[in-house]
Amino acid sequence: MKWMKIGIAIGIFFTCFAALMIVHHWMRTPLEIDADLVRSHPKSITYREFYGYDLQAAGRPVEAEREYRAALRIDPASKSARYLLGKALEAQGRNSEARTEWRTALPGAPPALARDIRAAIASAPSP
Secondary structure, eight states: OHHHHHHHHHHHHHHHHHHHHHHHHHTOOHHHHHHHHHHHOTTOHHHHHHHHHHHHHTTOHHHHHHHHHHHHHHOTTOHHHHHHHHHHHHHTTOHHHHHHHHHHHSTTOOHHHHHHHHHHHHHSOOO
């Protein structure tokens, strides 16, 4: 009987521990998840773009710029990374640099991205 109580207590402990670990995992922010993905897949342009996008959304454009530049070191021809880099530069008030990135990204960009690039160029304040 004593061993059964100990076994039940151990079972309850491990069940609670497992529940806490699951809750901890579920309560992670998108930035934490993205950072882990970038650490585990450092050559992934997609994960770097996701991380940069979430950094930008969190009001951290300088860090977003770092991620987009890292993506462009992996693939300098990435149109989406270059467009997003322009958005991060624009958020920092570096409009001339942003326009340069957008103009570089425009040739050969897919239609939907090209539309967004043209809109960004048109709406960015002039120097």
